[in-house]
Amino acid sequence: MKPRLQDAIRRRSLLADGAMGTQLMLAGLEQGSCGEAWNLAQPERVLAIQRRYVEAGSECLLTNTFGASRIMLNRHGHAGQAAEINRAGVEIARRAFDGRAGYIIGDMGPFGGLMEPWGEFTAAQVREAFREQARALVEAGADAIIIETQTALEELAIGIAAAREAGAACVIGSMAYDVTLDGSTFRTMMGVDPEQAARFIADAGGDIVALNCGTGMDMERARAAVERYRAVTALPVMAQPNAGQPKLVNMRVCYDETPEQMARGVEPLLAAGVNILGACCGSTPEHIRAFRKEMDEYCAAGRRPGEFEHENQTL
Numbered sequence: 001m002k003p004r005l006q007d008a009i010r011r012r013s014l015l016a017d018g019a020m021g022t023q024l025m026l027a028g029l030e031q032g033s034c035g036e037a038w039n040l041a042q043p044e045r046v047l048a049i050q051r052r053y054v055e056a057g058s059e060c061l062l063t064n065t066f067g068a069s070r071i072m073l074n075r076h077g078h079a080g081q082a083a084e085i086n087r088a089g090v091e092i093a094r095r096a097f098d099g100r101a102g103y104i105i106g107d108m109g110p111f112g113g114l115m116e117p118w119g120e121f122t123a124a125q126v127r128e129a130f131r132e133q134a135r136a137l138v139e140a141g142a143d144a145i146i147i148e149t150q151t152a153l154e155e156l157a158i159g160i161a162a163a164r165e166a167g168a169a170c171v172i173g174s175m176a177y178d179v180t181l182d183g184s185t186f187r188t189m190m191g192v193d194p195e196q197a198a199r200f201i202a203d204a205g206g207d208i209v210a211l212n213c214g215t216g217m218d219m220e221r222a223r224a225a226v227e228r229y230r231a232v233t234a235l236p237v238m239a240q241p242n243a244g245q246p247k248l249v250n251m252r253v254c255y256d257e258t259p260e261q262m263a264r265g266v267e268p269l270l271a272a273g274v275n276i277l278g279a280c281c282g283s284t285p286e287h288i289r290a291f292r293k294e295m296d297e298y299c300a301a302g303r304r305p306g307e308f309e310h311e312n313q314t315l
């Protein structure tokens, strides 16, 4: 049996993947259209992206289901296909590993609105949408579920509960922090700081505390967040920073950190105790390849114990 993700990463840190959204755009997805629908309409294009991540050294793949809750899909007229799109996302990731050892992390992003009393969605609607998505991901065989790019604890709690109810073997809560205007610290748009988030995720029944995306959250800020998580929780930690800042070049959004620049931050993150390292918006298979090299060198130097082996190489 393959160990649970939260157990495997205590023996050796694992490399996750890089961005999906910006890679889908490069593959021809129009800005503002539904990338998750490609799991059904253009599965080979999604598969090609994930294969490049596996070839670059990713050991965890996030499914292409960030916006595949019924509420998000409804904007594109695909709400009726929510379960199908999520199942297909897991299937594509499984094909990308092609029998190699690895973990499929079912991706659940924000539902994309505000809940009552601030917005038009009821908690019951959000709960129903997250339950449906989590169930489809788990039934299709996801090894874990990540509730990611979260800024509000209320929504995060609903996501974690939905993943637990669906029977997920591992549940990851991942926050999107923004660096404050004076640059002194970072917190989510809704004012949540890392200590608060880590304690909340642990209390809510999460298995891994994480951060991803955000504004100004480079590798160094991610390291600081990992240290702040570590100071208040014994749960393992995952980090997926963006490839720097978005810039508009020839009417396309580009991110300004090269693989070499980002890779310099890998060793400090490993030293800070990150258990799963990946990258978010703007990162590419080349970024992940550069991370792989740094992680392998770090392990080869014996600065982290243990090799983790699958007794069963097939998923």
Ligand SMILES: [Zn+2]
Pocket (backbone or CB within 6 Å): 212, 213, 214, 242, 280, 281
């Ligand atoms: Zn991102």
